[in-house]
Amino acid sequence: MDSYHNHTDFSDAKTPLAEMVAAADLAGLDEFGVSDHLVLHPEGKIFEWAMPPERLDEYAAEVRRVSRAAHRPVRLGVEADFFPATVARLSALLSRYPFDYIIGSVHFAGDFLVDEKRKPWENLNEEERQAKWDRYWDLVAQLARSRAFDFVAHLDIPKKFGHRMTEEAPAPALAALDAIAEAGMAVEINTSGWHQPCREAYPAPALLEEARRRGIPILINADAHDPAHVTRSYGPALLLARLAGYTQTVRFKGRRRSFVPL
Ligand SMILES: [Zn+2]
Ligand SMILES: [Zn+2]
Structure with a gap:
């Protein structure tokens, strides 16, 4: 198994990369990838949970350094937020580095951070919540159409605090999956959702089945912010993938994909 969605002290985790890679060795992973947060906000806002773009040189060099001593391939990834207004600048910036993959994330529906706090969701009425969901799915579709990313992070993350969609697979979610399939992108089963108030991996089983029906490839990732979590809940994730009909990951x-049997 691989683990491609992991954070270090370059962004919002406390652990240095070398320790995360040592954890990957202990877990017996085939490949390990690091994907710290990068945010090019349209208004230039800075977020302490993201790596400043000025640190990309150091980040890429550290991955190269650590990979030389590692027992398995260490891939250079990044979890970059999608904004329609900055995606061209993001692609130009990232093209200067030898990334193995680029994860596209939608954490922002406009100014609304969908996964930061429970309170803002509680302050919305049901109609406003569904509007946030619609906005989210529209941004995911735009993310796919931008062709700037290799896979989408934690699809359906707005459910994190338990504020779900009214339907299992509503039209805007299906339209986003269509765009992902059209772009030849993959999605991840992100196991961190099982450890959040929603108590469900991202995406929900119904959406995973819709992804499989469209031939969208998957990865299994833990979104680890701690060395103990690099393969957290991989057992249930494997089961979920197989139940949805997946046979490979x-x-x-170097941003080229290959497949391994599940
Ligand atoms: Zn994320
Ligand atoms: Zn993440």
Whole structure:
């Protein structure tokens, strides 16, 4: 198995990269990838949970340094937020580095951070919540159409605090999946959702089945912010993938993909 969605002290985790890679060795992973947060906000806002773009040189060099001593391939990834207004600048910036993969994330529906706090969701009425969901799915579709990313992070993350969609697979979610399929992108089963108030991996089983029906490849990732979590809940994730009809996972090297049997 691989683990491609992991954070270090370059962004919002406390652990240095070398320790995360040591954890990957202990877990017996085939490939390990690091994907710290990068945010190019349209208004230039800075977020302490993201790596400043000025640190990309150091980040890429550290991945190269650590990978030389590692027992398995260490892939250079990044979890970059999608904004329609900055995606061209993001692509130009990232093209200067030898990334193996680029994860596209939608954490922002406009000014609304969908996964930061429970309170803002509680302050919305049901109609406003569904409007946030619609906005989210529209941004995911735009993310796919931008062709700037290799896979989408934690699809359906707005459910994190338990504020779900009214339907299992509403039209805007299906339209986003269509766009992902059209772009030849993958999605991840992100196991961190099982450890959040929603108590469900991202995406929900119904959406995973819709992804499989469209031939969208998957990865299994833990979104680890702690060395103990690099393969957290991989057992249930494997089961979920098989139940949805998946027989393989995708991996990336130099932004080219290959497949491994599940
Ligand atoms: Zn994320
Ligand atoms: Zn993440």
